[in-house]
Amino acid sequence: MxxxxxxxxxxxxxxxxxxxxxxxxxxxxxxxxxxxxxxxxxxxxxxxxxxxxxxxxxxxxxxxxxxxxxxxxxxxxxxxxxxxxxxxxxxxxxxxxxxxxxxxxxxxxxxxxxxxxxxxxxxxxxxxxxxxxxxxxxxxxxxxxxxxxxxxxxxxxxxxxxxxxxxxxxxxxxxxxxxxSAALPEAVPSRKAVQIERFRALLDTNVRQHTPVHAYADVLGISVGQLSRLCREVLGVSAQEVVNARVVHEAQRELVYSSLSVKQIAAELGFEDEAYFGRFFKKHTGQRPTDFRREARAQLAGA
CATH class of the missing domain: 2.60.120.280 (Regulatory protein AraC)
Structure with missing residues (x-):
């Protein structure tokens, strides 16, 4: 490794x-x-x-x-x-x-x-x-x-x-x-590993509230800079990138599997309006939400 x-x-x-x-x-x-x-x-x-x-x-x-x-x-x-x-x-x-x-x-x-x-x-x-x-x-x-x-x-x-x-x-x-059967013995997790696990757990709980990075850092008792350095060291990306990826993942799931409109999905994920959500989604995926939904569902239907 x-x-x-x-x-x-x-x-x-x-x-x-x-x-x-x-x-x-x-x-x-x-x-x-x-x-x-x-x-x-x-x-x-x-x-x-x-x-x-x-x-x-x-x-x-x-x-x-x-x-x-x-x-x-x-x-x-x-x-x-x-x-x-x-x-x-x-x-x-x-x-x-x-x-x-x-x-x-x-x-x-x-x-x-x-x-x-x-x-x-x-x-x-x-x-x-x-x-x-x-x-x-x-x-x-x-x-x-x-x-x-x-x-x-x-x-x-x-x-x-x-x-x-x-x-x-x-x-x-x-x-x-x-x-x-007892799990095989493992090393005691490092302090950094524990903090990353806490960050991920918080992110899973709050992904639909569009919670900003500084709020996660506050709960973890560290600064935004420290959280971002921690994410870069352990995960290879910044804290904001971790948050964005989690939101995109949740949006993709809703677009493919739910019957909610794009406007409703935007509201469910804590975006101020549909247009803001659309710009965010396209920035991180290269597609508009409606185009992604259409292509993804067509792919699943033809699989």
Missing amino acids: RTEPGTVRQFALYGTQDAAPAWADLVHLERVPERSSLFGWEIDLHFHEGLIQVLYLTAGGEGGSALMDGKRWPLHPPCLVVVPARTVHGFSFHPGTDGPVITAAQKPLESLAALAAPELLEHIRRPLVLPVDPAGRHAQALQPLFEVIGQEAHVDGGVRAAGMPLLVALFVQIARLAQT
Whole structure:
């Protein structure tokens, strides 16, 4: 994990240039060596806006580690790794590490889990590494789920029809495993990591109030300059950019999935008027809200 502070990058899948739209019902599956072996088994610090990853490491030697939001976990296969959206993370894999990696849109997964099994949300939203007993009943339940998710991910039209419910079923198994198995030991989070986690939690709570950066800094007990330096060091962008990205993400979700008008969405997100919201959205996405909504819905309808 060689990335220097201030150079944390965003990817849809590590090493690709284009970030997949975070509103899409993406469910992608590949195996660890397909990507990690190309980078010497070292995955530098990066993050996925709106995308959660679940790794099931089934083979590989000792000595690997995962770094997620400033916390480091050792990797001892077989084990499960959950990397929620916007978690800055990197991996040092032991050469030969293998197992499936699922990348999926987190918000649709959360929405379905909230209806079917709200207790799963805590497992979807927090980074975690869990050991798996290969002879245990949970291991026997996990492998078939990953296999069928992989099959659906490669069937045209099947991803949105079955991918998300299957992921909910997978997190049911993860929750059961978490109840019966202690998480692998981790380093004590740094003060900076704790502050970033608090900032993100505040942002999730207040994203619809158009809360200014100075208000977040006040709650955190630091100056705006300190908060921005903290974000640049840990996340690679300024505090204002973090806030803007979160607002854009929420706006995209509303435009695609809700029946609210653009004017109503602007009001829901705390904008003074529709025109101001439209300028903000176009500045950060290159599209007007109406154009984005039309193209995104056409893309989903034709997928």
